[in-house]
Amino acid sequence: MASTLQAYGYEETLAASEKVAWRLDDLLGPQHRLDFQKPFLPETLARVRPLDFLSEGEQLRLNQIRGHGYLYMFGLVEEFILPFVLDHCRQGVAENHDRTRAFLQFAGEEAKHIELFRRFRREFEAGFPHPCEVIGPPEAVAEKVLGHHPLAVAITILHIEWMTQRHWVEAVQDDQDLDPRFKNLLKHHWLEEAQHAKLDTLMIQELALGCDSEELDQAVQEYLEIGAFLDQGLAQQVEFDLAALQLTTGRVLKEAEAQRLREIQHQANRWTFLGSGMSHPQFLATLESLKASFRKQLEQVAPAFC
Ligand SMILES: [Fe+2]
Numbered sequence: 001m002a003s004t005l006q007a008y009g010y011e012e013t014l015a016a017s018e019k020v021a022w023r024l025d026d027l028l029g030p031q032h033r034l035d036f037q038k039p040f041l042p043e044t045l046a047r048v049r050p051l052d053f054l055s056e057g058e059q060l061r062l063n064q065i066r067g068h069g070y071l072y073m074f075g076l077v078e079e080f081i082l083p084f085v086l087d088h089c090r091q092g093v094a095e096n097h098d099r100t101r102a103f104l105q106f107a108g109e110e111a112k113h114i115e116l117f118r119r120f121r122r123e124f125e126a127g128f129p130h131p132c133e134v135i136g137p138p139e140a141v142a143e144k145v146l147g148h149h150p151l152a153v154a155i156t157i158l159h160i161e162w163m164t165q166r167h168w169v170e171a172v173q174d175d176q177d178l179d180p181r182f183k184n185l186l187k188h189h190w191l192e193e194a195q196h197a198k199l200d201t202l203m204i205q206e207l208a209l210g211c212d213s214e215e216l217d218q219a220v221q222e223y224l225e226i227g228a229f230l231d232q233g234l235a236q237q238v239e240f241d242l243a244a245l246q247l248t249t250g251r252v253l254k255e256a257e258a259q260r261l262r263e264i265q266h267q268a269n270r271w272t273f274l275g276s277g278m279s280h281p282q283f284l285a286t287l288e289s290l291k292a293s294f295r296k297q298l299e300q301v302a303p304a305f306c
């Protein structure tokens, strides 16, 4: 896998961010409606087709339930990304004006995304026959994650930023079957997230400067602990999705079918939120730049989440 570490700068990242900026009203409103006749997520993330005991219509419903959970998860993680970026920004406020502006832009975009995903959820709930329960609450997840070493949190955020890039580039952008409205949300999110991945790389480099070898090891260990914590949430989310599917379709699955759904959907969620970030070439390149052994360490862990 290619893994050249790229160099980024605050000034050009800020310029790129200002160029692609969009307003919530550009994406939301009565002229943009979700089409519940179409899938929301690409099959590589949804993995509903292997569930051959579900009809096509039931698979479509599950895909949409996963789409709902997908954007909810982004909102959930952005609730801890936002305060973390603001805290990091404040530490160097007097030193570099471009840095301050770039991190404030980053934080402002995440605040906007949180609102985007909240409004999406309200619209989804208005058009979907039954409520879909979700994990959380976001404040509790944020408290747990932010209790870790700052470098561990920054590594987790970098994982999330590259994961978002990968989903759009590899799975969503060329999929012509998806609901165009949902796809448009993902596209606009991706446009701004592209800068976040660069800024987070810079943030990691700044944080790592103050760490000795043992502290770096500790940070990577804690990143894996945050991943394990999120994985427990994903298993719980699968239970909620199973309940929502049964409620919406009016069908109670046999125990063997429910178990198969749990296994396949948990792994689908693992790939979506854990494996696709952890194995991203740019993510691995950044970790390797901190210490050569980190790449191997993560490459050994990643297959369980793919
Ligand atoms: Fe975002």
Ligand SMILES: [Fe+2]
Binding pocket: 110, 161, 192, 193, 196
């Ligand atoms: Fe982001």
